[in-house]
Every structure is written in C-alpha cells, then in structure tokens.
Amino acid sequence: MPFATYSIKENSLDGLNVENKKTFKKFINSINELNRKKRAILINKKDNILEVLLKKLVEIENPKINYKKVIQSQDVSYNSNDSLLEREFLLECHDCFNSSLKYSISNDEINVDFEKNDNNQFNDELLDEYSKDIIYAKEFKTVFDFENKFLRKLEIFIKASFQLEKKTKGFRKKIDSITIFHKELSKYLVPDFGRVKGGSDEKKLCMEEFLQNDIIDYRKKISYDWNYLENTKKIEAGTKLLLDWWSNLSDEFKPKKFNIITDIPYQIKNKHYSIQNKYLKKIKDFLFKDLKSNLKKPDVFFLNRDELKIKTGPGVKDFYEFWDWTHKKHVAFGEDLPLLIYSDFGVEFIDPDFDEFDNSNKKDLKIRQNNKFLLVDPKRDTDFEQINRLYKEFPKKCGILS
Numbered sequence: 120m121p122f123a124t125y126s127i128k129e130n131s132l133d134g135l136n137v138e139n140k141k142t143f144k145k146f147i148n149s150i151n152e153l154n155r156k157k158r159a160i161l162i163n164k165k166d167n168i169l170e171v172l173l174k175k176l177v178e179i180e181n182p183k184i185n186y187k188k189v190i191q192s193q194d195v196s197y198n199s200n201d202s203l204l205e206r207e208f209l210l211e212c213h214d215c216f217n218s219s220l221k222y223s224i225s226n227d228e229i230n231v232d233f234e235k236n237d238n239n240q241f242n243d244e245l246l247d248e249y250s251k252d253i254i255y256a257k258e259f260k261t262v263f264d265f266e267n268k269f270l271r272k273l274e275i276f277i278k279a280s281f282q283l284e285k286k287t288k289g290f291r292k293k294i295d296s297i298t299i300f301h302k303e304l305s306k307y308l309v310p311d312f313g314r315v316k317g318g319s320d321e322k323k324l325c326m327e328e329f330l331q332n333d334i335i336d337y338r339k340k341i342s343y344d345w346n347y348l349e350n351t352k353k354i355e356a357g358t359k360l361l362l363d364w365w366s367n368l369s370d371e372f373k374p375k376k377f378n379i380i381t382d383i384p385y386q387i388k389n390k391h392y393s394i395q396n397k398y399l400k401k402i403k404d405f406l407f408k409d410l411k412s413n414l415k416k417p418d419v420f421f422l423n424r425d426e427l428k429i430k431t432g433p434g435v436k437d438f439y440e441f442w443d444w445t446h447k448k449h450v451a452f453g454e455d456l457p458l459l460i461y462s463d464f465g466v467e468f469i470d471p472d473f474d475e476f477d478n479s480n481k482k483d484l485k486i487r488q489n490n491k492f493l494l495v496d497p498k499r500d501t502d503f504e505q506i507n508r509l510y511k512e513f514p515k516k517c518g519i520l521s
Contacts, residue, residue, distance in 0.1 A: 121460070121494060122220075122272045123153055123249035124229060126162040128236040132175070132212070139237050140208060147215045149241045154218040157457075158249055160279055161216050162231050163223040172213040179206055222279040229275065254492040262360060262469060262484040269492075270364045276458065278372045294453040296376040296519060297365060299358070300506065301465040302444040305381040305421065307350035308334065308402050312386055314343045330397055334405040349471050351405075356476050356484065357466035358406055361450070363478045366414055374452075377417035378518035379406070382424075382444055395421060409478075418518050427513055441508055449495070451506055454519055459495040459503050 135143065153159035161168070179202045222229075232249070233241055259265040277294045284293035310329060315322045329337065338348045358379070365377050387395050403419050410416070428438040448465030452458040462468055470485040497503045514520035 120232075120249060120254065120268055120272050121458075121492075122158050122160050122276055123233065123245070124160045124162050124231040124272070124275060125150065125219075125233045125235065125241075126164055126231045127168045127216070128234050129165060131235060131237045132171070132209075133237075135237060142238060142240050143212070143235070144208070146235055146241045147211060149246045150215050150219065152246060153250055154215065156250055157220070159219040160275055161219040161221045162229055162275075163221065164226075167223065168216055169213060172209050172216070176206060176209050176213070179209075220276065220279045220283070222275055222282060252494050252496070254494075256468065256486045256490040256492070257488050259486045261482050262356075262486060263481040265486050266360070266364065266481060270361075273452075273458075274364075274368060274372075277368070277374065277452070280453070280457070281372050292453065292455055294457065295374045296378065296452075296454055297361075297374050298376075298451040298517065298519075299361065299379045299466060300381075300447045300449040300451065301354075301379070302382045302447050304354050304358070304379065304466065305384045305398075305402060305419075306386070307354050308405065309384040309386045309398055310341055310344040310347045312343075316343065330401060334401060335408075352471035352473065352476070353464075353467040353469075355406070356469035356471065356473070357464075359409070359476055359478070360469065360481075361466070362406070362410060362417060365417075366411055375415060376518060379417065379419045380422050380517050381419065383421045420516065420518055422516060426516065427509070429512060442505055447502065449502060449506065454510060456497065456503065456507055456510070459497065459500075459506065461493040461495055461502065462490060463492075464490045 132143075150159050163169075233245060235241070254269070259268060280292075280294040283291045310325070312322050312325055315325045325343065334351060338351050341347050362377065365373065368374075383395060384398065387398055399419060399421060403416075406419070407416060422442075422444075424440065424442050424444060427442040428440055431437045431439050446461075448462050450460045450462070452460075464487060468487055468490045470487050473480075473484060476484075495503050497507075509517055510519050
C-alpha cells in the first residue's frame with residue numbers, strides 16, 4: 120500500500136522493561152526506514168504522542184520545569200547523568216515519530232495498520248509490505264477493495280498535508296491539486312473516423328453526428344470503429360472512480376483542483392483549435408456528467424507538445440523541447456509533487472466488462488489484474504522531472520495556475 124498508518128497506544132511507554140524497550144527500538148528502526156521513503160503516517164488519536172514524549176523528557180530533567188513553555192520551544196537540556204539512557208531512548212522515539220507524516224483525529228475513524236503497545240512488534244513482513252515501490256493490482260479483488268485499501272490511504276495522506284500546512288503556517292504546502300496525466304485518454308474518447316467507409320462527405324457526416332450526440336448513448340451505435348465502446352469504458356471507469364473519490368472528500372480537506380492532462384487526439388490533430396475545443400467539450404461532458412452540481416468543476420486540457428518550448432537564445436531555433444508524452448500515465452498530487460504515482464494502464468485500471476458504469480456497484484467491478492502502480496522516486500525519475508518542469512514553466516497549460 121502507498122502508506123503505513125501507525126499509532127502509539129496510550130501509556131505504552133510507561134514502565135518499559137529492558138525486553139520491551141528492545142522491541143520498541145526495533146519498531147523505531149522500522150518506522151525510520153519508512154520515514155526515509157516518506158511512507159509512514161503517525162495517527163494521533165487521543166493524546167499527541169510527541170507532546171507525551173516531551174513531557175516525559177521534561178519530567179526526567181526536572182519535575183518542576185514549566186512543561187508548557189518547553190512544548191512551545193521544544194528545547195530540552197540534559198544535566199542528569201542518572202537518566203541518560205532513558206532520555207536518549209525517549210529522544211530517539213520523538214525524533215522518529217516527528218519525522219513521520221502526522222494526522223490527528225478526535226475519534227476512531229481510522230483503523231491503523233499497526234498500533235504499537237508495550238510488547239508487540241512491527242515485523243519484517245509488514246516493513247516489506249509498506250516500503251515497496253510497486254503495488255500490484257492482484258492485491259485488490261474488486262474496485263471496492265481498491266478504494267478501501269489504496270484510495271483511503273491517499274485520503275489520509277492528503278488530510279495530513281492540510282494539517283501540516285496549518286501547523287507550519289503555510290511553510291509546508293497542503294495538497295490542493297490532483298492531476299491525471301494520460302496521453303491516450305482523449306484518443307480513446309474520440310472515434311477513429313479514418314475507418315468510415317466512403318469519402319470525405321461520409322467522414323464529415325460521422326464527425327458531425329459525434330459532436331451532436333451524447334457519448335454514452337452514441338458509442339453503442341458506432342459500427343465503423345468496433346473498438347470504440349470498449350475504449351470509452353476503459354477510460355470512463357477509472358477516471359470516474361477517481362473523480363467520485365475526490366468529490367466525496369470532506370470540504371475541509373478536498374483539493375480544490377482536479378485536472379486531466381491529455382494529448383490532442385490524432386483524429387483532430389490538424390483541425391483548427393475552435394474545432395478541437397468542440398471535441399474537448401464533448402470529453403468534459405462525458406467524464407463530468409454525474410458529478411455533484413455544487414462542486415467546482417474539474418477540467419481537461421489538451422497539452423500540445425509544440426507549445427512547450429523553452430527559449431535558450433535569441434535565434435528562432437534556439438529553444439529546448441523538454442516534454443515527451445511517452446509513457447505519461449500518472450496521477451500527480453500537489454503543486455510541489457510530494458507524491459507521483461505511475462500506473463501501467465493509466466486510468467484504464469478497471470476491467471471494462473460492465474454494461475453501465477455506476478459508482479454504486481463497486482463490489483461488482485474488477486481491477487485489471489496485470490496492472491501495476493509505481494510510487495515514483497523523484498530523485499531518479501525522468502517523468503517526475505518533466506512534470507515538475509511543466510508545473511513551473513507552463514502552469515496555466517495544465518491548470519495549476521488558473
């Protein structure tokens with residue numbers, strides 16, 4: 120799964136014996152490994168464990184010290200040699216937990232993956248499970264299962280970012296945008312008019328009919344492109360699932376922007392932009408039709424690679440083309456890209472073997488089992504570099520800057 124959620128059981132740090140402390144240190148080592156990959160989310164339920172630890176550190180140093188002032192400064196000095204090992208242990212715990220992403224709740228709305236008590240252990244199997252970069256679709260039996268195990272973790276990740284921005288007073292940015300990058304999305308939602316039998320008049324008639332009709336109904340009537348019905352279902356299911364998930368996030372934590380970036384369909388590549396915009400509107404109407412009316416509408420952008428040129432000199436040919444559409448099948452979170460997920464099939468991760476897509480029948484929809492989701496390493500991945508540059512150099516073209 121993309122993240123491991125963990126919590127520290129109340130009073131579990133009280134009166135630890137030597138053996139219990141060993142298991143706690145092993146647990147800390149595991150969480151530190153997840154922290155290194157930014158995969159651990161500390162769930163604070165009742166008491167904030169960081170404040171509990173600071174309080175214990177202060178009490179060890181001097182029971183008469185004003186704890187509230189220390190909490191504000193988070194500065195603890197150490198003078199007593201008698202409790203050195205205990206202080207080092209508590210400080211090690213504090214540093215580890217403070218390095219995790221954090222989300223505080225006032226109830227038990229989240230079932231954490233692991234709750235640490237005074238003697239249980241975060242074993243190697245759990246560490247392997249949550250530190251892996253590739254998540255195989257075979258881990259999800261149905262779309263409902265995928266939503267509970269995968270999308271639910273992304274929701275917690277988003278909520279943690281909102282709390283972090285508030286705590287740091289804007290220094291750390293919340294995740295306020297979700298962007299799908301899928302080159303073929305637009306191509307699959309426009310019929311292949313090149314298969315129309317006859318001349319240019321027949322082709323023109325089919326193009327006009329497409330623009331005049333609703334895709335959901337008209338796709339069943341198209342006979343010249345026998346792949347079109349299945350292609351639209353492949354795009355429809357995954358995209359609408361993600362849109363439905365986003366739209367149902369609480370208003371307090373919902374990212375304001377949901378954008379879809381796709382290539383100009385080859386069927387209309389050479390058409391005037393006014394014609395291209397008509398097809399763009401058809402795509403938006405199809406994907407966003409069932410969304411709640413009170414939502415700020417998501418958006419779709421045709422991204423023209425020829426318009427993404429960075430000048431390198433005064434000459435006409437002095438420019439650099441950085442964007443490559445090859446294998447762009449990602450979901451990007453936040454303008455600073457704290458999380459980028461690659462999917463082998465892009466949004467086509469749901470089996471298109473259904474009559475009509477309905478978010479109420481998620482238990483019946485299947486995940487395509489040969490898909491994989493990759494948590495992208497920002498330091499090594501070229502696609503990350505290109506998307507990051509796109510956001511910085513051309514924010515308007517991808518909806519980051521309105």
